[in-house]
Amino acid sequence: MLDHLDPVILARAQFAFTVSFHFIFPAFSIGLASYLMVLEGLWLKTGSGLYANLYRYWLKIFAVAFGMGVVSGLVMSYQFGTNWSVFSAKAGPIIGPLMAYEVLTAFFLEAGFLGVMLFGISKVGKGLHFFATCMVALGTLISATWIISVNSWMQTPVGYAINAKGQFVPAGSWLPIIFNPSFPYRLTHTVIAAYLTTSLVVGAVGAWHLLKDRTNPGARTMFSMAMWMAAIVAPIQIFAGDTQGLNTLEHQPAKVLAMEGDYDPSPNGAPLVLFGLPSNAEGRVRYKVEVPHVGSLILKHDPSAPLPGLKDFPRDKWPPVPIIFWSFRIMVALGFAMLGLGLWSLAARARKRLYDWPWLHRAAVAMGPAGFVAVIAGWVTTEVGRQPYTIYGLLETAQSHSPLAAPAVAASLVAFVLVYFAAFGAGTYYLLRLMAKPPEAHEAEPANMPQRAAGITPAPGVGAPLPAAE
Amino acid sequence: MGGIDLTIVWAVIIAFAVFAYVVMDGFDLGIGILFPSFAVGDERDQAMNSIAPVWDGNETWLVMGGGGLLAAFPIAYAIILPATYPLMIAMLLGLVFRGVAFEFRWRDPRHRPLWDVAFTLGSVVAALSQGITLGAILQGIHVAGDAYAGGWLDWLSPFSLLTGVALVIGYALLGATWLVWKTEGQAQQHARRLSLGLGIATFAAMAAVSGATPFLAYDYWRRWFAMPGVLLTAQVPLLVMIAAVLFFWSLRRGGEKLPFLIALALFLLGFVGLAISMYPYVVPRAVTIWDAAAPPQSQLFMLVGAVVIVPVILIYTAWAYWVFRGKVGTQGYH
Numbered sequence: 163m164l165d166h167l168d169p170v171i172l173a174r175a176q177f178a179f180t181v182s183f184h185f186i187f188p189a190f191s192i193g194l195a196s197y198l199m200v201l202e203g204l205w206l207k208t209g210s211g212l213y214a215n216l217y218r219y220w221l222k223i224f225a226v227a228f229g230m231g232v233v234s235g236l237v238m239s240y241q242f243g244t245n246w247s248v249f250s251a252k253a254g255p256i257i258g259p260l261m262a263y264e265v266l267t268a269f270f271l272e273a274g275f276l277g278v279m280l281f282g283i284s285k286v287g288k289g290l291h292f293f294a295t296c297m298v299a300l301g302t303l304i305s306a307t308w309i310i311s312v313n314s315w316m317q318t319p320v321g322y323a324i325n326a327k328g329q330f331v332p333a334g335s336w337l338p339i340i341f342n343p344s345f346p347y348r349l350t351h352t353v354i355a356a357y358l359t360t361s362l363v364v365g366a367v368g369a370w371h372l373l374k375d376r377t378n379p380g381a382r383t384m385f386s387m388a389m390w391m392a393a394i395v396a397p398i399q400i401f402a403g404d405t406q407g408l409n410t411l412e413h414q415p416a417k418v419l420a421m422e423g424d425y426d427p428s429p430n431g432a433p434l435v436l437f438g439l440p441s442n443a444e445g446r447v448r449y450k451v452e453v454p455h456v457g458s459l460i461l462k463h464d465p466s467a468p469l470p471g472l473k474d475f476p477r478d479k480w481p482p483v484p485i486i487f488w489s490f491r492i493m494v495a496l497g498f499a500m501l502g503l504g505l506w507s508l509a510a511r512a513r514k515r516l517y518d519w520p521w522l523h524r525a526a527v528a529m530g531p532a533g534f535v536a537v538i539a540g541w542v543t544t545e546v547g548r549q550p551y552t553i554y555g556l557l558e559t560a561q562s563h564s565p566l567a568a569p570a571v572a573a574s575l576v577a578f579v580l581v582y583f584a585a586f587g588a589g590t591y592y593l594l595r596l597m598a599k600p601p602e603a604h605e606a607e608p609a610n611m612p613q614r615a616a617g618i619t620p621a622p623g624v625g626a627p628l629p630a631a632e
Numbered sequence: 633m634g635g636i637d638l639t640i641v642w643a644v645i646i647a648f649a650v651f652a653y654v655v656m657d658g659f660d661l662g663i664g665i666l667f668p669s670f671a672v673g674d675e676r677d678q679a680m681n682s683i684a685p686v687w688d689g690n691e692t693w694l695v696m697g698g699g700g701l702l703a704a705f706p707i708a709y710a711i712i713l714p715a716t717y718p719l720m721i722a723m724l725l726g727l728v729f730r731g732v733a734f735e736f737r738w739r740d741p742r743h744r745p746l747w748d749v750a751f752t753l754g755s756v757v758a759a760l761s762q763g764i765t766l767g768a769i770l771q772g773i774h775v776a777g778d779a780y781a782g783g784w785l786d787w788l789s790p791f792s793l794l795t796g797v798a799l800v801i802g803y804a805l806l807g808a809t810w811l812v813w814k815t816e817g818q819a820q821q822h823a824r825r826l827s828l829g830l831g832i833a834t835f836a837a838m839a840a841v842s843g844a845t846p847f848l849a850y851d852y853w854r855r856w857f858a859m860p861g862v863l864l865t866a867q868v869p870l871l872v873m874i875a876a877v878l879f880f881w882s883l884r885r886g887g888e889k890l891p892f893l894i895a896l897a898l899f900l901l902g903f904v905g906l907a908i909s910m911y912p913y914v915v916p917r918a919v920t921i922w923d924a925a926a927p928p929q930s931q932l933f934m935l936v937g938a939v940v941i942v943p944v945i946l947i948y949t950a951w952a953y954w955v956f957r958g959k960v961g962t963q964g965y966h
Contacts, residue, residue, distance in 0.1 A: 225735055226735050226736075226739065229688075229731055229732055229734060229735045230731075230732060232688055232691070232731060233727055233728045233731035233732060234728070235695075236691065236694065236695060236724060236727060236728075236731075237724045237728065239695050239698050239699055240698050240713065240720055240724055242702060242709075243698070243701075243702065243709045243710060243712070243713030243714070243720075244713045244714060244717050244720045244721065247709075247710035247711070247713060247714045247779070247780065248710065248779070250702055250706055250709055250710045250713075251706050251707050251709075251710035251778065251779070252706075253706075254702050254703065254706025254707075254709065254710070254926060255703075255706060255926040255927055255929075255930040256930070257702075258699070258702040258703025258704070258706055258709075258926065258930065259703045259926075259930050259933050259934045261699045261702065261703065262696075262699045262700055262702075262703040262704075262934050262937075262938075263934070263937055264699070265692065265695050265696045265699045265700075266696070266937055266938065266941040266942070266945070267937070267941060269692045269695055269696075270689070270692050270696075270941075270945040270948075270949070271948075272688075273688040273689035273691075273692045274689050274945065274948045274949050274951075274952050275948070275952070276685075276688055276689075277684070277685030277686055277688070277689065277952050277955075277956065278685070278952060278955055280684075280685065281684065281685045281956070282685070282955050282956070285955050285956070286955055325927060327707075327778065329706070329926075329927075331926075331927045331929060331930065332927075332929045332930065332933070336929075336933055564710075564713075564714040564717070564780070565714060565779060565780055565781070566714055566717055566784060567783070567784055569784075570717055570718065570784040573718075574717070574718070574721040577721060577725060578721075578725070581725045581728055581729065582728075585728055585729060585732045585750075586732075588732070588736060588740075589732055589735075589736065592735075592736060592739040592740060595739075596739075
């Protein structure tokens with residue numbers, strides 16, 4: 163009965179589902195690993211028990227999130243072959259080595275030092291333990307670098323030749339492949355997004371506990387650190403997003419035109435379409451609200467610069483405009499909301515009300531998940547915007563998939579949905595439960611044993627009972 | 633690279649990664665398989681704690697095997713994975729369940745029995761899928777024009793089910809002997825009893841798989857039994873028999889590390905047997921490693937990294953194991 167379903171659509175749905183789920187965890191763990199490194203560094207430098215407590219508080223959360231990132235990432239590394247075998251056979255000689263380098267330089271580094279980071283503080287001493295934390299944080303960043311390089315090459319492929327078997331192979335040096343035209347912009351935008359996402363989560367947790375007890379020193383410190391991060395990084399992110407937009411206009415104009423909802427060419431300068439209902443069938447945006455010339459001002463930094471329209475491109479090469487038109491707006495709106503929160507926190511700081519302005523704290527709690535939503539919306543924009551291609555302009559999605567029957571893919575898709583919601587749903591619940599507990603003066607080490615969770619074994623390196631934080 | 637065949641070098645590296653995966657994740661999957669037989673409380677906690685700091689690194693070898701295959705032999709990757717589709721999906725979902733169970737069972741004491749079941753089921757499903765995949769590859773995959781050309785249940789056969797069960801038993805043996813090394817007291821005695829039974833079962837399973845393989849295809853028969861090759865290939869079963877004697881002797885004598893090390897040696901012998909059956913094919917009787925190979929530029933680029941980085945990985949992995957050396961105890965490592 164499933165035979166009439168299109169196996170390609172099912173495979174795309176499965177990939178979109180699994181990659182979206184996966185992306186949530188690294189978006190958080192990249193930022194959190196760096197935050198833990200900063201906290202442990204501050205603790206070693208100042209000797210303050212406050213930072214030690216915060217380190218332990220967030221380490222427990224990190225352990226849960228990281229585990230989910232590992233197993234959901236493992237799925238991704240096999241799904242290229244299970245569901246996209248033609249793509250793998252053709253692009254393997256280029257993207258395979260980049261992913262192999264990701265495993266060699268990042269995954270092993272993270273995994274090798276994670277055990278020591280989580281369980282080893284009483285075994286290796288402070289300095290070596292800090293080193294392990296740094297290696298895990300470094301590993302997350304190296305991992306992001308390689309995988310974004312792979313994705314960017316699929317978006318802006320260069321430096322390749324096509325061999326007799328129809329495979330993409332390196333034409334010469336690997337440098338142009340790794341540092342392909344969209345890579346630096348995409349990497350910057352993604353890593354900053356991870357930092358911003360983490361700072362919003364940390365800020366929300368701090369704010370939540372400030373609403374209950376504005377004197378909690380741990381909550382005060384984490385809220386303050388997170389708001390500094392948001393205030394500094396949100397404007398940088400908006401700037402980075404703008405540069406990536408310009409880069410995309412240069413290399414993937416159809417994607418940008420779809421994001422903007424520009425079906426018709428604008429020889430005298432494009433408007434900025436704020437809202438509307440794009441329709442590929444009608445080739446126009448219905449009920450649109452637009453501001454004249456601002457589109458060209460943003461994309462060309464000149465209000466009357468001409469811009470093409472989607473109608474300049476063959477109809478069958480249009481991406482699905484309604485999806486990315488909206489995902490892009492969701493991302494941008496959340497980006498500006500983050501900027502607003504950052505500015506509000508600066509104002510509160512200037513008026514010395516950072517820790518007792520409940521509306522600010524409520525806003526920060528509400529913005530807690532905003533980073534995840536923005537990251538997924540941005541991901542949808544760039545990935546759906548690449549359609550109908552897997553390798554932009556060269557290999558179509560409809561020609562990339564495995565020779566699999568629809569029932570096989572439909573069954574696996576259902577299995578993924580059930581297992582992911584059960585496993586990661588439970589994980590999210592545990593994360594929220596950990597976050598709901600206020601940071602205390604005597605945070606236990608990451609509990610791998612219930613007996614230890616009671617906090618009876620302060621590690622020698624930590625120095626016996628920690629001073630109640632100021 | 634005059635004189636050195638990069639394709640052979642990469643075949644060796646990937647074989648190494650797969651072997652590293654099989655023995656390292658093998659013992660922690662084995663503990664998952666045996667988990668229901670451990671007493672709730674101390675015994676389970678000891679078993680879990682003995683692998684908590686290392687399982688993630690162990691599993692990274694699986695990513696290395698898959699990623700390396702994609703990079704060095706993309707066509708093999710693109711044939712084998714669709715051919716074993718339901719197995720791959722089942723393995724991944726099994727690994728998801730058991731991976732999250734490591735953290736979740738500590739986070740949620742009320743539902744710990746549930747996560748313990750997830751840990752076991754995930755481990756059994758992952759091990760079984762890997763074993764069946766091995767059988768599916770050995771019995772042959774229908775290939776046409778460098779792509780998989782069969783249906784989505786071709787992998788299912790009595791032989792592949794046999795290899796599936798055999799691998800589950802083998803992993804359980806690795807897990808049990810690991811616990812003989814890492815635990816003490818009651819838990820160790822239990823692990824020792826398990827090792828005895830699983831040792832017998834593993835030797836029986838190896839014999840069954842080895843006995844059935846030559847009947848799958850004449851090519852296997854010729855490789856193992858034709859003169860003069862048989863003089864060499866006969867050494868493998870001979871060494872397995874010696875290993876069997878040593879294994880039961882060391883178990884009886886109360887050896888702590890030796891049973892685990894001999895179990896590793898057994899897996900190595902099994903691996904050598906596989907190499908004799910398969911080389912130089914990556915998909916038996918259809919695709920050789922040279923047919924499937926990525927171009928030399930790709931293989932060379934990765935080799936530079938692998939030569940430098942793999943030794944570093946081995947060093948810090950060894951260090952991580954060293955940090956958590958000794959008996960695990962009930963309070964985590966001490």
